[in-house]
Amino acid sequence: MASGSIFTFDTDPQRVASPWLAPEDSGRRSNSDHGQIQPGHLSDYGVTKLEAEPQEGPTEYKLHLLLRPRRTYTAMSTISSTQNSRIPASRSKIATAALSASSQSRQVRLQQLTTQLLWRLQQSCAYHALNPKDLIIPKLPDDTDDLSQAMTPQKPLPGLEESRGALYEIGVADDGTLVGLTKDEMDESITTLKVMAATLGCRVEILRHVIVGECEWLETSELVDSVATQPAQIARQARLWVVEALVTPDYSMKNGHPDGSAEGRREVKESPRATESVVHPSRGRSTTDQLRITLTGPTTSGKSTLLGTLSTGTVDNGRGKSRISLFKHRHEVASGLTSSVAQELIGYKDRAIFNYSQDHVESWIDIHDSAENGRLVFVSDSAGHPRYRRTILRGLFGWAPQWTILCLAADDTDASSTKDGASSTANDVLGVAGAGVDLAKAHLELCLKLKTPLAIVITKMDLATKASLHRILGQLLTHIKAVGRVPKILQPAQGSVQEWTAVPSADLDKVKAVTTEMDRDGDLLKFVPIILTSAVSGAGIGMTHALLESLPLPPVPTANDYVGMALNPEQPSCLFHIDDTFSLPASYASLAENPDQNDMGTVVSGYLRFGQLSVGDSIIVGPFPSGEDDFKGMTPEDRASPGNYGLSISHPSSAELAKIAIRNTVAASTIQGEWHKAKIVSIRNLRLPVNTLEAGQVGTIGIVLEMSQEKSAESAFDTPLAAPRIRKGMVLAIPSKHMADTGMSLQAASGLTVSFRDPNTASLAYGSLVNVYVGSVRAAARVKGVSKLALRNGSNRAKPEEIEDIFDMNEHDEPAPTYDLEFSGGVQVTLELLTSREWVEMGSQILVLEGGRNDRSGLEGFVGTVVEIVD
Structure with missing residues (x-):
């Protein structure tokens, strides 16, 4: 079972190593001389037999790759007749894939051989992300052996470009015996290998030819002007050869042009998505509906256990057995407390449930394949302990969930405190506080x-x-109705079920009745479904699956969801929020093309807010701090963040630390924001390698920054500038045509004005430090102004009644602005960002947390809307 992360790689895939060479000679690749393969003799290597073929790894031994029956030899110096009779039975794979071509069509054999090559190439991949069903095997004619038309490489399958290659030892038995092939049969085998490789977008390089022996066979002569009634048998002799071939992705085809020429690169630049036509549609982009959900709730409320049961199809033992697979850290396993965001993927199609309980499901890729054209549910499990408040809010904001599922425990904490799996009280979690x-x-x-x-x-x-149960349901119904929403309690069928391979029809009917009402009303916020569950007995799990399969999807997001383009002309045509970064090469393909390059690129994860991103697209990344200010060479991660001071609910000296933070913080307005150009080299959508990421989808993107050159005073040559570090909260964007035509740059906000409906927001103190969460941004800010807005003569336009800002450090006075609100009355707060500039979308939802002693739960904040951005 895969771990709970949207980004999982084998950081040390198996290396491609020739069995002909000793480990210390691994750098020696072939017996070539200036690119020409020189025939070698067995005596040159000092071996008579290779090590047996490894069961796993990127090395494959093949007796031959012929698509026809092999000729019968009367004598072979490499093996005895007894050994020759045993070779076909050495392993079932050889019997079915290598020596039974006479009973199979050429097409079926080529399919088997190509699938086998795919598996070997995957062995040297960082992540095995391909499925044999994605192969498009060229159709072969039945009456000819001419394969030259099928040797033109296709574009590498998405994800396979990261393979480091596979070695083929042709003419070698599974046990390492050097059997050999005649030149004509070897040429045919190499041609077949090239066809197989071309199908996968790979090329073949011959590393060594080795003469291993001699053979003899009888050949029938034709009867021409002869009185003989029987054709003559002519003895033929030839050398036996073994060939080592390296199959690697053909990187010249990654941009859709066979020679990688400048013409090809220009064509791709003009139309980066034009090359998708050569890729299997299901791998060009994912067309399956995707629902993004975050589980939240207090600590020990059973979030991780619920997700473990949903994703594995097994009930819990009452002590958290089903949640173990979600934990990433040892302390999480020891304490049972989630401290990081973990994710799992569950698939649905025609009531069938696809999770790790299925025999054929071993990874998220299998779930993609099984649920194609159905629904994929991406579930994030967040922390619940106030100590990990940032992780809680990251799940609610950073991944921009389309639905939130709040988990609340129904047990009586007083009566069940000594039982396994009992929930913790506030005193247990926070102590006396x-x-x-x-x-x-x-x-x-x-x-x-x-x-x-x-x-x-x-x-x-x-x-x-x-x-x-009466107590918790009473509190829920009261609070939900108080904000104008309608609770809908869904009662599961009686009895417990411990195996879930399909959504129960009775549960699905009940859920459909509610979701149909949601669709008819058109307001997804109006109704709040409530389900009663137990991960131990299995009660309600089927109902939860029915809910996940049926929850309505919001409309596809666009750039105009929050405000119109007239109010926000700086809106790019495409925007991707970065929630995390990874210290991994952006693409192994780029490394193979340019092994000497300094910048390995960066992999970032997040979600596509709107637009469309494809491999090969030119983008901009930022905002970075300017290299001209005093913070050159430093990123916000290198500096102490004021958000770390005065905002902890458990720190005994938070007030004192807040005073220190006020004196030492730097306003973001003093730092210039910069945007750097970059190119996308790889994309994964929920671990599935794709060419295009669509609006609203979650994914990981490999990018390489395009840094300018600078001339060093100590060197006559230009040297590339060091690539700045990308951090959480930044964005990837493609500027709009309007921005490109006018030379307008994306904004890098240093301050915000936020409108709130909650009148209690006026309690924010001027000059106080707060934490703000908006999009994937978590930033520290200082309150610069609080304005109470009152309705005047039926107009929503009101002038703020400013209170003197005694913490205003500006040397000049600015006139108080006026604002238009969507509602009558309310509060507007002006915030000054600290430490770094951020990209913030106009009209986006924002959470402001004051922290300190006034927020003992860590979640008592104010939710508002961004109405003005200060660049």
Whole structure:
């Protein structure tokens, strides 16, 4: 079972190593001289037999690759007749794939051989991300051996370009015996290998020819002007050869041009998506519906256990057995507390459930294949302990979930405190400081404030009492109705089920009744489904699967979702929010093309807010701090963040640290923002290698920054500038045509104005430090102004009643601006970002957390809308 991350690689895939060479000679690749392969003799290598073929790894031994029956030899110096009779039975793979071509069509044999090559190429990949069903094998004529038309390489399958290659030892038995082939049969085998490689977008390089022996066979002569009634048998002799060939991705084809010429590169630059026609459609882009969900809730409410049961199809033992696979860190396993965001993928199609309980599902790629044209549900499991507040909010904001599922435990914490799996009280979590704190209420109130559709799952029904269930449902219904939403309690079928291969039809009908009402109403925020579950007994798990399969998807996001283009002319045509970065090469293909390059690129993960990104697209990345300011060479990760001071709910000296932070923070307005050009070299959508990422999809993108050259005073040559470090919160974007025509750059905000409906926001103190969460940005900010807005004569336009800002450090006075609000009354807050500039979208939802002693749960914040951006 894969770990809970959207980005999983084998960081040390198996290396391609020739069995002809000793480990210390691994750098010696062939017996070539200036590119010409020189025939070698067995005596040159000092071996009479190779090591047996490895069961796994990128090395394959083949007796031959003929698409016809091999000729019969009367004598071979390399093997005895007894050995020759045993070779076909040495392994079933040889019997079916190598020596039974006489009973198979050429097409079927080529399919088998190509699938086998694909598997060997995957062995040297960082991630095995391909499936044999994606192969498009060229159709071979049945009446000819001419394969020259099928030797033109296709474009490498997405993901296979990262393979480091595979070695083929042709003329070698599985046990390493050097059997050999005659020159004509070897030429045919190499031609077949080239056809196989071309199908996968690869090329073949011959590394060594070795003469291993001699053979003899009888050849029938034709009867021409002869009185003989029987054709004569003529004895033929020839040398036996063994060939070592290296199959590697053909990187010259990655841009769709066979020779990688400048003409090809120009064509791709003009139309980066034109090359997709040569790729299997299901790998060009994922067309399966994708739903993004975040599980949230207080600590020990059963989030990880619920996700473990949903993704593995197994019930829990009451002590968290099903959640172990989701934990990334040892301390998580030891404590049972999630401290990081973990993800899993579940597939649905025609009521069938595709998770790790299926025998054929071993990875997310298998789930993609099984659920194609159905639905993929990407579920993020976040932390619940206030100590990991950033992780909680990252799950709610960083991944921009389309639905939030709030998990609340139904057990009576007083009566079940000694039982396995019992929930923790606020005192257990926060100690003495937790007296009077209701963590479940804090999570619920935050979820109801956000503009994200909400569903609620009541967990631990096996530990619930009638009183505890009545209490929690009463609180839920009261709070949900108080904000104008409609709760919908979905009662699962009676009895427990411990195997889920399909969504129960009875549960699906109940869920469909609610989702149909949602679709008819058109407002996904109006209804709040509530499900009662137990991961131990299995009650409600089928209903939860039905809910995940049926929840309505929001419309495809566009650049105009928040505000019109007239109000936000700097909107790019495509925008990708970066939530995380990885220290991995952006593409092994680029490394193979340019082994001496300094910049290996960067892999970033996040979601595509709107637009479309494809491999080969030129993009801009930022905002970075300018290299001309005092922070040259430093990123915000190198500096102390003021967000780390005064905002901890557990630090005893938070007030004192806040004073220190105020004196040492640097306003983002003093730092110039820069944008750097880059090129996309690889894309994965939920681990599936694709050429294009669509709006609303989650993925990982490999990029290489295009850094300019600078001339060193100590050198006469230009040297490339060091690539700056990319951090969370940045964005990838493609400027719009309007921006390109006018020379306009993307904004890099140093300040924001936010409007709030909650009148309690006016309690924010001037000059105080706050943390803001917007998109994938988590930044520290200083409150620069608070304005109470009142409705005047029916107009929504009002002048702020500014209170003197005693912490204003500007040397000049600025006139108080006026604002237009979507609602009558409310509060507007002006924020100054600290440490770094950020890209913030106009009209986006923002969360402001004051922290300190006023926020014991860590989630008591204010949710508003960005109405003005200061560049």
